[in-house]
Amino acid sequence: MIKVAINGYGTIGKRVADAVAAQPDMEVIGVSKTSVSAEAYIAKERGYPLYIADLGKKPAFEKAGIEVAGDVEAMLKAADIVVDATPGGVGEKNRPIYEKLGKKAIFQGGEDHEVAGFSFNAHANYNEAENHQFARVVSCNSTGLVRIIHALDQAFGVARVRAVMVRRGADPDDVKRGPIDAIVLNPASIPSHHGPDVNTVLPHINIVTLAMIVPTTFMHMHSIQMDLKKETTREEVLKVFENHSRIGLVRKTMGIKSNAQLREYTQDLGRPRTDLWENGVFEESVSILDGKEFYCFQAIHQEADVVPENIDCIRALMGTVKDSQESIRMTNEALGLVAIG
Numbered sequence: 202m203i204k205v206a207i208n209g210y211g212t213i214g215k216r217v218a219d220a221v222a223a224q225p226d227m228e229v230i231g232v233s234k235t236s237v238s239a240e241a242y243i244a245k246e247r248g249y250p251l252y253i254a255d256l257g258k259k260p261a262f263e264k265a266g267i268e269v270a271g272d273v274e275a276m277l278k279a280a281d282i283v284v285d286a287t288p289g290g291v292g293e294k295n296r297p298i299y300e301k302l303g304k305k306a307i308f309q310g311g312e313d314h315e316v317a318g319f320s321f322n323a324h325a326n327y328n329e330a331e332n333h334q335f336a337r338v339v340s341c342n343s344t345g346l347v348r349i350i351h352a353l354d355q356a357f358g359v360a361r362v363r364a365v366m367v368r369r370g371a372d373p374d375d376v377k378r379g380p381i382d383a384i385v386l387n388p389a390s391i392p393s394h395h396g397p398d399v400n401t402v403l404p405h406i407n408i409v410t411l412a413m414i415v416p417t418t419f420m421h422m423h424s425i426q427m428d429l430k431k432e433t434t435r436e437e438v439l440k441v442f443e444n445h446s447r448i449g450l451v452r453k454t455m456g457i458k459s460n461a462q463l464r465e466y467t468q469d470l471g472r473p474r475t476d477l478w479e480n481g482v483f484e485e486s487v488s489i490l491d492g493k494e495f496y497c498f499q500a501i502h503q504e505a506d507v508v509p510e511n512i513d514c515i516r517a518l519m520g521t522v523k524d525s526q527e528s529i530r531m532t533n534e535a536l537g538l539v540a541i542g
C-alpha cells in the first residue's frame with residue numbers, strides 16, 4: 202500500500218483524500234489543516250488522522266472535539282508521498298521540507314511549473330514521471346485543455362489551438378471572492394496562463410488562450426478551436442471522445458445547455474460532491490469545418506477534474522504501475538468514473 206499524506210485539506214485536498222482512500226493500492230495516512238473548520242470535522246468523520254501546521258493550536262482543536270495526531274512534519278515522515286493541496290504559492294514554501302525529508306511530492310496548478318520542474322497529465326506524459334521526486338498536476342482548466350488537445354493530436358495531429366476560458370468566479374464555499382456583477386478580463390493581456398501551462402505538458406502545441414471570470418461558482422466553460430493536420434469528420438471526432446475515459450459527452454438529447462443543468466445532472470447521477478471528473482464536451486457544439494477546423498464547447502468542473510490526475514500521478518511518481526492505461530483504469534474504477542454520454 203502506498204502511504205499518502207494530504208497536506209492542505211481544502212477543496213482539492215478533501216477530494217484527493219477520498220479518492221486515495223477508494224484505491225486498492227493506497228491509504229491515507231493523514232491530512233492537514235491549519236485551523237478548526239467544518240472540513241476538520243469532515244476529516245474526523247472520515248477517520249483520517251488529522252495533523253496541524255502549528256501545534257500551538259492543538260488545544261483549540263481538542264476543545265472542538267477533534268483529535269490531533271501530530272504536526273505536519275510527523276505526517277510527512279510517515280508518508281511515502283505527499284499531495285500538497287495548500288493554496289497557490291504555499292506549495293513552493295513547503296518544498297524545502299519535502300526535500301529535507303526526501304519525500305516525493307505532488308503540487309497543484311496554483312504553483313509555477315518550476316516548483317516541481319515537471320508538469321503532469323495522465324494521458325499525456327505518465328511515463329515521464331518515474332524517477333522524478335516532484336510533479337505538478339496542471340490547473341483545472343489546463344487539465345481540461347490537455348486532455349482534449351492530446352486526444353485530437355494523437356488521432357489527427359493538431360496544428361494550432363485557440364481557446365477562450367470563461368472561468369467561474371469562486372468555488373461554492375468561497376464567500377469572500379467575486380465578481381458579483383461583472384465580467385472580469387482575467388487577465389486582460391493575451392495569452393492567459395493556460396496556453397503556456399498546456400505547453401508544460403505538450404510543448405509542441407501551438408496554442409493561444411484568452412480568459413475571463415464571471416459570477417458563477419461551479420464549472421468553467423471553454424470555447425475551443427483547433428486546426429487539425431489531417432482531414433476528418435465530426436463523426437470520427439465524436440468517436441475519439443467516446444473512446445476516451447476522461448472525456449464525457451453532453452448529448453444533445455439531454456437538453457443540457459449550461460453549467461447549472463450539467464451540475465444538476467451530476468447530482469442526479471449520485472456523483473460524490475456532484476463531481477464531474479471528466480471533461481464535459483457538448484455534443485451539439487462539436488463541429489468540423491472544411492475538413493480540418495474543429496470547434497467545441499466544453500465544461501470543466503474546477504473542483505473535480507484534477508482529482509483522478511493526482512491519483513495517477515501518485516502511481517507514476519512511485520513507479521508502482523508502469524502502464525498509464527492500467528493506472529487510469531484502476532483510478533476510474535475505484536472512483537466509479539464512467540464518462541457521461
Ligand SMILES: NC(=O)C1=CN([C@@H]2O[C@H](COP(=O)(O)OP(=O)(O)OC[C@H]3O[C@@H](n4cnc5c(N)ncnc54)[C@H](O)[C@@H]3O)[C@@H](O)[C@H]2O)C=CC1
Pocket residue numbers: 208209210211212213214233234235236240254286287288289290291309310311312340341372503504507
Ligand atoms: N479550487 C479549485 O478550483 C482548484 C484549485 N487548484 C489548485 O489546488 C491548490 C489548492 O486549492 P484549493 O483546494 O482550492 O484551496 P483551499 O483554500 O480550498 O484549500 C487549501 C487548504 O490548505 C490549508 N492550508 C493553508 N495553508 C496551509 C499550510 N501552510 N500548511 C498546510 N495546510 C495549509 C487550508 O486550511 C485549506 O484546508 C491550489 O494550488 C489551487 O490553485 C487546482 C485546480 C482547481
Ligand SMILES: O=C(OP(=O)(O)O)[C@H](O)COP(=O)(O)O
Pocket residue numbers: 310311340341342343368370503
Ligand atoms: O486551477 C484553476 O483555475 P485555472 O486553470 O484558471 O488556473 C482553479 O479553478 C483555481 O483557480 P483560482 O485561482 O481562480 O481559484
